[in-house]
Amino acid sequence: MKVGIIMGSKSDWPTMEHAANMLDSFGVEYETRVVSAHRTPQLLADYASSAAERGIKVIIAGAGGAAHLPGMAAAFTSLPVLGVPVQSKALKGVDSLLSICQMPKGVAVGTLAIGEAGAANAGLLATQILACQQPELLAKVDEFRQKQTDTVLANPDPAV
Amino acid sequence: MKVGIIMGSKSDWPTMEHAANMLDSFGVEYETRVVSAHRTPQLLADYASSAAERGIKVIIAGAGGAAHLPGMAAAFTSLPVLGVPVQSKALKGVDSLLSICQMPKGVAVGTLAIGEAGAANAGLLATQILACQQPELLAKVDEFRQKQTDTVLANPDPAV
Amino acid sequence: MKVGIIMGSKSDWPTMEHAANMLDSFGVEYETRVVSAHRTPQLLADYASSAAERGIKVIIAGAGGAAHLPGMAAAFTSLPVLGVPVQSKALKGVDSLLSICQMPKGVAVGTLAIGEAGAANAGLLATQILACQQPELLAKVDEFRQKQTDTVLANPDPAV
Amino acid sequence: MKVGIIMGSKSDWPTMEHAANMLDSFGVEYETRVVSAHRTPQLLADYASSAAERGIKVIIAGAGGAAHLPGMAAAFTSLPVLGVPVQSKALKGVDSLLSICQMPKGVAVGTLAIGEAGAANAGLLATQILACQQPELLAKVDEFRQKQTDTVLANPDPAV
């Protein structure tokens, strides 16, 4: 298990599954779990503080609204934590984004874009982090990026 | 000790002392402590989960930026938690306000205004909550409110 | 009657009934009433200033847009007032949130999140306030919180 | 007395005196008074509901933050009410503006710009309203406007 994907609620899954899909596409092992900062704070503490010893290398945490999950996970581990602001109902994820991103000096969260694009990119960035030590992953990322480039180049006409 | 005033950093004190001053003016006992959600998450868990048994009735938590302290305190206790958004440097407390206020269903934080006014009002609201069971406190709040009204009435001319 | 739930318009009921439902779940007595700060200002003054003597312990006020109801209710009583920003049409509740939360020093409103989550949490926080003096309510809140935790723990897989 | 200028606090006077100055420049009689929606709600009710019979034709109300004064004054009178959002410390008057402007259907506030320009324009708009029935005031407004135009025309070079 290399990546732990956690989210505050099952309702975050339609967003966060894009992180899982991205990891799948690279063949990166991961686990997914609902961990609520507010409803299961002790689980959060246990999950994050034991993640390293369980072999997790990167934690991806998605949450909406007050969105304390990524920052609190980061508070309980020295592993890199990536945060995904889930689009909230009233404020469209502005609250999620600021809550996740505006961390104080000393505890860091690498924040991605609001919503599905951010979740997918959390999966991608986690893979890039793992690729630092796994040359075969780096090759896969390069290939993904190249394919993505080729797709745009092969479809130059926006109106088709 | 009736009220626990916690804050994420010493730099929040110039704001949060207004909560302490308000409680002082009502003769309400309180304690103050720096408790950082991100730097001392275990202390936060311990502080909030043991507050009730130590006789605390209301927790006032002030924080700026990502400002997870009030919401996480609320996650570890069934006591009422009041949150004070401390004015942050870049975003002027908009981040603090949204992080504190936009809690999900099931874990509540009563949020006050950004900055000193909010801190003072947290002290006031805590006293109003305690006054539910302490008639002598209710009288003091009524007196405070009346004095405040009288001061405005006695100084009708804005230009003086 | 322990809690008074007021709102500026019938159109706020689909939001505010979540406060009522929460109080129902704890067996807390409450009354509901449409009280418009702008259309029935005298009723608001009468309602809020007489609430304490009628046995009300906490007022929950919901409003959208300019949303003066919670702050004005607080102006007429020494009881704790909780404010629920109802999601407005154009600005999605940002106006409601700022109008309710940004109270000046000396008159406090404990503000909850925008919309249904905030309304439900107003009911929860009101119960937590009442629980200060009613041990059996505290037990119910603890039970609610534990059940909520257990539900998350029992459903760890976000994809199911 | 034709215009009543009220404001929530003495600290609003440096802004609101620009309304008074504008009225002075047109020779329009006015009174000024600190009336706090939150600290003196009964005074507000009395002031606004008796304004018409005291000969007031237009009310100008300035307030910052939650800024309930203009809307609540409008709730207690059928006179035209003009609102001035005073620049607030943290949010720079965005809260004041939304609280004053976003009134529900049925009770109206004519809102001016944030700060001094808005206060001055409240004095101007009040005069324009009075000018509907006072031809000599209309002439003064026309003259003011013409002089203002002439001043720009006479100073075309921005660098001088």
Next chain:
Amino acid sequence: MKVGIIMGSKSDWPTMEHAANMLDSFGVEYETRVVSAHRTPQLLADYASSAAERGIKVIIAGAGGAAHLPGMAAAFTSLPVLGVPVQSKALKGVDSLLSICQMPKGVAVGTLAIGEAGAANAGLLATQILACQQPELLAKVDEFRQKQTDTVLANPDPAV
């Protein structure tokens, strides 16, 4: 003809007809016209500068987005101008509100709320302005306000 209702585009009519309806309910005569600040600037200049001599007492101008119509109408007349921010597609009327409200010192627009409520209130405020000199209109406004109050009082239960 007492009131001129102008708007930047036919697409503003579903909003602005609420101003017309309000005036109808008071029996106030008005005219409606599409006047585009950007597409018919000369018409705007002609309309606004001739309005007073055609007997218009108040101009209501609605516009969305850049929303220059109210401010430019005010630039060409000494009559009171009321501005209605029409809800825009992307920014939900925040752009309209700021463009209309943030006028510089010397040319005033009384701004109402975004959308239908603001349009209706523009009709109401225009009537209140006219009522300064027409006692029978004042009675009608008082009656409208009383009826509005009575309707709330007669329907106290939000859930019915």
Next chain:
Amino acid sequence: MKVGIIMGSKSDWPTMEHAANMLDSFGVEYETRVVSAHRTPQLLADYASSAAERGIKVIIAGAGGAAHLPGMAAAFTSLPVLGVPVQSKALKGVDSLLSICQMPKGVAVGTLAIGEAGAANAGLLATQILACQQPELLAKVDEFRQKQTDTVLANPDPAV
């Protein structure tokens, strides 16, 4: 005279002189004038509608707050109009930016950044537009851009 630089007030000059300085650096002739959309609407109409026949090729208009000048200039001419949002006091130019940029279909303003950078870039973009037909100007722009690039390349160390 190739470029007309207009601004709503002398107070905009410290911002707008950066447009003039940029044009100076390219040797592009320009004129500067205070033209207020609200205080001198007829001058604005005259200035913009006669600009083409006076040989002006591009209009640069700077304004703050409601900032109607660029859009209204564009309404009176078929020349390209570039708008510079001047930083406003309360809202820091957000109002200026939205008022200038959010023009309706059919009348366009090319909007630059808020403040000095935007003013300088308005001068640059005006020069780029003129360079379409003046090869010697194109060379100067290329040279400016190259010099700018070289300066960065020659100073790679941020700490020096």
Next chain:
Amino acid sequence: MKVGIIMGSKSDWPTMEHAANMLDSFGVEYETRVVSAHRTPQLLADYASSAAERGIKVIIAGAGGAAHLPGMAAAFTSLPVLGVPVQSKALKGVDSLLSICQMPKGVAVGTLAIGEAGAANAGLLATQILACQQPELLAKVDEFRQKQTDTVLANPDPAV
């Protein structure tokens, strides 16, 4: 080929085709191409740096979210670049607008409104720029503007 219309993704075409349609209406030749700043950065560099020599006079670039395309195109060419903020899902184009507009001194993008109106106006402004040197285009723009004016004048009644 006079104008190059580029956009970051095919999903931007429903917005950007309004730029193409506007150019069509003036008979201005253009090309359209998907060029992604992030997925095809080298194509962007090649496209922008070779545009002038291929006869392109103006580049119109549309993008949403981080929206780096217009600014990076401007970085690689001395041609005038017009930017269209495409309405993004979560933030409705506020992100796109700020990313495109807030360029630093020395590299300019003329930014249009968010969405379809902005795209159409980019086509119009590009035509106005080309018209500087093509009198027959200027006549067409004048005619377009006149027709637009006439349409408003011919349809004065908003309710029809």
Next chain:
Amino acid sequence: MKVGIIMGSKSDWPTMEHAANMLDSFGVEYETRVVSAHRTPQLLADYASSAAERGIKVIIAGAGGAAHLPGMAAAFTSLPVLGVPVQSKALKGVDSLLSICQMPKGVAVGTLAIGEAGAANAGLLATQILACQQPELLAKVDEFRQKQTDTVLANPDPAV
């Protein structure tokens, strides 16, 4: 050289040096360089695309305003890129934050908080990423975190 710290301008150094200081505290080798996305786009392309082969493992990019540097660096490399939104003059870094964070699916930037805290945390997160493969670095991060915790615990009184 393990980390490349780049920034758009020398004026970003007072912010970005906090990233350097953090890396220094961990003994992580890094290089710093001014690389402007807009003024030196080719340098950016060269820097980012050659970083991996030069041994760089993580890129930290800081920029303000339109802030294209982090996203464009990410477009040219498969290495992890961390973005620091530098506080901008008018919009206080909101523009920088959105430009950096709102990347489209397929090219990721891990975004930190606005300003100095974000820069310091970029250094910390880069170290955490490197620590995945360097056990001695992990120990240093753990020690840093512990020391940080101890400092808070040793200074519990906010008023001292």
